[in-house]
Amino acid sequence: MIQPIFDTLRLAVRNLVRQTRRTLLGLAIIAGGVVALMLANGFVQWIFHDMRESTIHSRLGHIQITRPGYLREGLGDPYAYLLPESTDLGKRIAGIETVTPRLAFSGLVSLHDETISFVGEAVDPIREAPISRALTIVSGKPLSGPEAQEVLLGEGLAANLGAQAGDTVVLLVTTAEGGLNAVEVTIAGLFATITKAYDDSVLRAPIELARSLMRVEGANTWVALLDKTEHTERAIADLRRTLPAADYEIIPWYDLADFYNKTVDLFTRQVAVVRAVIALIVILSISNTLSMSVIERTSEIGTMMALGIRRRGVLNLFIAEGVVLGIAGGLAGVCVGAALAMVISAIGIPMPPPPGMARGYIGQIALTPGLIFDGLALAFGTTVLASIAPAWKASRMTIVDALRHAR
Numbered sequence: 001m002i003q004p005i006f007d008t009l010r011l012a013v014r015n016l017v018r019q020t021r022r023t024l025l026g027l028a029i030i031a032g033g034v035v036a037l038m039l040a041n042g043f044v045q046w047i048f049h050d051m052r053e054s055t056i057h058s059r060l061g062h063i064q065i066t067r068p069g070y071l072r073e074g075l076g077d078p079y080a081y082l083l084p085e086s087t088d089l090g091k092r093i094a095g096i097e098t099v100t101p102r103l104a105f106s107g108l109v110s111l112h113d114e115t116i117s118f119v120g121e122a123v124d125p126i127r128e129a130p131i132s133r134a135l136t137i138v139s140g141k142p143l144s145g146p147e148a149q150e151v152l153l154g155e156g157l158a159a160n161l162g163a164q165a166g167d168t169v170v171l172l173v174t175t176a177e178g179g180l181n182a183v184e185v186t187i188a189g190l191f192a193t194i195t196k197a198y199d200d201s202v203l204r205a206p207i208e209l210a211r212s213l214m215r216v217e218g219a220n221t222w223v224a225l226l227d228k229t230e231h232t233e234r235a236i237a238d239l240r241r242t243l244p245a246a247d248y249e250i251i252p253w254y255d256l257a258d259f260y261n262k263t264v265d266l267f268t269r270q271v272a273v274v275r276a277v278i279a280l281i282v283i284l285s286i287s288n289t290l291s292m293s294v295i296e297r298t299s300e301i302g303t304m305m306a307l308g309i310r311r312r313g314v315l316n317l318f319i320a321e322g323v324v325l326g327i328a329g330g331l332a333g334v335c336v337g338a339a340l341a342m343v344i345s346a347i348g349i350p351m352p353p354p355p356g357m358a359r360g361y362i363g364q365i366a367l368t369p370g371l372i373f374d375g376l377a378l379a380f381g382t383t384v385l386a387s388i389a390p391a392w393k394a395s396r397m398t399i400v401d402a403l404r405h406a407r
Contacts, residue, residue: 008313012320015293022289027329029285030383033278034333034375035340039365040274041374042341043349044267046366051194052229055260057134058193060253061100061223062232063239065089068249070220078104079176082218089224093238095231100127101219103210107173109153109203111163118157118203120173122210131225140165140189147208150188156200158190165189171205176216183213195259279382286386290322294394305399315395322387323380330379334372341365 016023056062066074067081074081089099103122108115123132125143138155151171153163163169165187172182185205192199211217226235232252239250254261294301301314342365349363 008316008320009324012317012324015317016321016324019293022293023325026286026289026325027332029289030282030326030329030379031333031336033282033382034330034379035337037275037278037378038334038337038367038371038375039340039344041271042337042365042367042371043363044271045368045371046364047267048264049366050361051260051263052257054134054194055257056131056225056229056253058132059135059195059198060256061131062226062229062253063224063235064251064253064256065099065222065224065239065243066220066249066251068246070249071251074104074220078220079214079216081220082216083220083222085218087222089222089239089242092242093224093235095226095228095235095238097225097227098127098130099222099224100124100131101207102221102223103207103214103216103218104220105173105210105214107171109157109161110170110172111161111167114161116157116161117201118171119201120171120203120205120210122205122207124207128223131223134193136192138190138192140187143188143204143206146206148188148206149183149209150186150206151209152189152191152204153187154199154202155190155192156196157203158187160200163187171203171213173213175214181213181215183209185209275378279378282378282382283386286322286325286383287389290318290387290390291393293321294318294390297394298397301394301397302399305397311395314397315391318391318394319384319387322383322391325387326380326383329383330376333379334375337375338367338372341367 065083065087067083070078070081083101085101087099087101089096101124105120105122107118107120109118123143124146125148126146129142137152140152143150143152151169153161158164161169167187168184169187170182170184172180175181191204205213207219224235224239226232232254236250236252239248243250304314305311345364345367351361351363
């Protein structure tokens with residue numbers, strides 16, 4: 001069983017070697033398609049990974065814990081959904097590096113004669129540091145502590161207010177009881193995240209300052225950071241077993257990352273189109289190459305059949321040639337693509353700011369085992385499909401007509 005297959009493949013290799021120019025052209029087409037797919041898909045995969053980690057480590061964390069219904073109904077009365085001030089979940093659940101409280105508030109911020117509204121996010125700067133390591137301090141410095149009389153302004157919010165690091169501003173808010181309260185604070189610095197809309201409206205303050213200003217205790221949200229993003233589902237399952245569903249709602253980061261989800265959906269569709277176009281080009285090119293080979297070898301095919309080679313043997317031979325082309329072209333494409341990916345990643349790809357983001361970035365190519373397998377699968381699958389029609393045509397020839405072809 002194995003020997004006939006081996007003999008067919010060996011004969012296919014010999015046929016490809018003696019048609020050097022056509023074989024090299026076919027290999028170049030297949031390898032080029034694999035390289036194009038690897039680079040395009042690798043760049044998109046790097047965007048996905050970088051955007052995912054930036055989203056998690058600038059705002060969302062891996063998991064957020066709230067009172068049930070807070071995200072749906074809490075905007076109108078956030079202080080009806082308060083959690084305790086702190087929690088020991090980090091010690092009780094495996095994989096959680098830190099859990100930090102956050103308190104939401106809003107109001108007006110004034111500088112000189114300029115007053116605009118803001119959305120406030122009160123944090124514990126020390127416990128928040130691991131979660132917010134992708135938050136960029138554009139100017140000034142981070143918050144120094146949970147009780148400091150200072151705030152961080154989003155870059156867009158500061159631009160609209162005309163504020164800079166070191167300025168003194170006044171925060172005016174409505175307290176939990178419905179009264180007014182104000183405090184004078186210093187702008188410690190300006191920050192930027194990957195989401196421009198967030199930077200245009202958000203102010204970050206130490207959580208003790210916000211609690212004093214709003215005259216409340218506790219937090220609206222506990223934000224958990226895990227040791228690895230891949231452990232999110234396991235941690236969620238552990239949290240749901242630990243915390244009663246009637247009192248707590250467990251929300252994974254991907255349910256909150258609307259911009260990330262839409263970007264992944266858009267880019268996934270685009271990569272699918274690119275893959276389909278590359279596959280179509282390879283199929284048409286290799287099919288045409290093998291068809292020309294069949295025409296030139298018509299007399300040879302007639303001789304083979306006259307010597308007793310069955311039609312199935314002829315069919316298998318030409319399909320085997322396509323398989324060998326696909327494997328060789330795929331391996332060559334993977335090697336070239338991997339080398340180019342490493343070189344391009346070392347140099348970097350300067351990219352302009354995408355829609356919804358304030359800054360450009362330096363792109364790279366993410367080389368993963370899945371990417372390599374995808375390239376090999378493309379090469380193998382397309383060449384097998386491309387070889388079917390020429391192989392069928394060769395196997396259906398009439399012996400007499402094939403032998404008379406060269407006369």
